[in-house]
Amino acid sequence: MIPTERRTEYKRKPREERWSELLNVAAQVIYEKGYRAASLQEISDRLGIMKGSLYYYIRSKEDILFAVLQNIHEIGLANVTSLAGQGGTAIERLRRVIRGHILFIAEHLVDTTIFLHEMKALPADRQKEILGGTTSYPKLFRQLIAEGQEEGSIRGALDTELTATIVLGSLNSTYRWMRAGDVEAAERIAAHFGEILISGLIAEDEAL
Amino acid sequence: MIPTERRTEYKRKPREERWSELLNVAAQVIYEKGYRAASLQEISDRLGIMKGSLYYYIRSKEDILFAVLQNIHEIGLANVTSLAGQGGTAIERLRRVIRGHILFIAEHLVDTTIFLHEMKALPADRQKEILGGTTSYPKLFRQLIAEGQEEGSIRGALDTELTATIVLGSLNSTYRWMRAGDVEAAERIAAHFGEILISGLIAEDEAL
Numbered sequence: 575m576i577p578t579e580r581r582t583e584y585k586r587k588p589r590e591e592r593w594s595e596l597l598n599v600a601a602q603v604i605y606e607k608g609y610r611a612a613s614l615q616e617i618s619d620r621l622g623i624m625k626g627s628l629y630y631y632i633r634s635k636e637d638i639l640f641a642v643l644q645n646i647h648e649i650g651l652a653n654v655t656s657l658a659g660q661g662g663t664a665i666e667r668l669r670r671v672i673r674g675h676i677l678f679i680a681e682h683l684v685d686t687t688i689f690l691h692e693m694k695a696l697p698a699d700r701q702k703e704i705l706g707g708t709t710s711y712p713k714l715f716r717q718l719i720a721e722g723q724e725e726g727s728i729r730g731a732l733d734t735e736l737t738a739t740i741v742l743g744s745l746n747s748t749y750r751w752m753r754a755g756d757v758e759a760a761e762r763i764a765a766h767f768g769e770i771l772i773s774g775l776i777a778e779d780e781a782l
Numbered sequence: 783m784i785p786t787e788r789r790t791e792y793k794r795k796p797r798e799e800r801w802s803e804l805l806n807v808a809a810q811v812i813y814e815k816g817y818r819a820a821s822l823q824e825i826s827d828r829l830g831i832m833k834g835s836l837y838y839y840i841r842s843k844e845d846i847l848f849a850v851l852q853n854i855h856e857i858g859l860a861n862v863t864s865l866a867g868q869g870g871t872a873i874e875r876l877r878r879v880i881r882g883h884i885l886f887i888a889e890h891l892v893d894t895t896i897f898l899h900e901m902k903a904l905p906a907d908r909q910k911e912i913l914g915g916t917t918s919y920p921k922l923f924r925q926l927i928a929e930g931q932e933e934g935s936i937r938g939a940l941d942t943e944l945t946a947t948i949v950l951g952s953l954n955s956t957y958r959w960m961r962a963g964d965v966e967a968a969e970r971i972a973a974h975f976g977e978i979l980i981s982g983l984i985a986e987d988e989a990l
Contacts, residue, residue: 774982
């Protein structure tokens with residue numbers, strides 16, 4: 575049985591704050607158990623509310639996953655879009671985006687992991703609702719690399735799309751081994767990625 | 783009900799061939815459904831045998847996962863170990879390993895995906911039985927990068943261990959978007975990785 579005072583405390587908070595707390599707790603449960611095995615019962619237990627009270631916020635477990643994925647995608651994409659737009663050569667902007675994306679992953683490791691693991695658990699139309707905007711991670715990286723190739727700083731022999739996929743996929747792969755919230759480690763990882771990838775992209779052309 | 787002739791056909795094959803077929807079919811089911819949701823019933827249905835017959839080969843679903851992961855780890859590690867041992871400078875060997883590992887992932891995409899997703903589903907002692915040998919992927923990449931730094935071809939300012947983790951993690955991340963068995967695409971991906979990573983590692987030192 576859940577203590578009444580915890581329930582009361584939860585209910586006393588403003589609705590927006592409770593929604594945000596619900597998403598954080600749900601994300602943690604999904605992160606630990608995987609989406610399939612995560613249960614509304616466990617989420618409500620950890621929140622200290624009755625399971626039935628969840629239906630005041632959501633209609634289904636899928637609604638929670640959708641909200642978590644939509645939120646992390648939106649703030650992550652806003653982060654790299656802002657960094658890419660802050661001026662400088664394409665190389666300077668790409669270096670800034672690489673660093674900022676790594677720091678973002680470290681800061682949002684739970685939600686990023688869910689984003690990279692559980693998107694397929696959503697129906698196609700809800701995936702599209704999240705990913706189908708006019709901007710996207712792949713587009714942003716493609717554009718930066720294309721601009722670098724136009725300005726002559728990134729080697730023209732590299733396939734723009736494949737290179738963007740490799741760069742973005744390599745950065746994202748850090749979620750598998752990064753420690754959450756270790757900012758110092760994240761800065762070192764970002765510096766290494768910046769050096770290796772940027773040097774790799776700007777090196778002189780060889781036949782591929 | 784499973785047709786008798788398929789059962790008979792399966793039973794008529796040599797034991798080693800049936801075991802190998804069992805692992806292939808099981809890997810496909812685990813790949814499609816995830817380990818938790820994969821059932822012995824579905825595996826036996828696809829093999830065209832009675833579920834009870836599976837216990838002639840294994841004691842539990844976990845035994846199948848263990849066998850799939852042990853096998854893919856063993857042949858993958860043998861692949862890169864062989865490539866790393868074929869002579870040349872550290873950079874030449876690293877380039878050969880990068881290409882060979884990408885081609886291996888493309889050729890074994892189902893098993894590689896299971897390896898990268900489901901290892902945690904095994905108990906710690908069985909994980910250790912697979913990963914705890916005297917050689918390992920991380921060790922092999924660390925060693926090649928350390929040798930490159932000793933011979934002066936890879937920048938000394940890069941942290942050996944972190945760089946090895948980045949290189950191996952970046953290569954492995956291709957399982958997320960590579961198409962199975964498309965050798966031509968795999969060769970292009972391998973060429974791009976080789977160019978970007980090798981150029982990135984050998985570029986002149988800057989302060990990190």
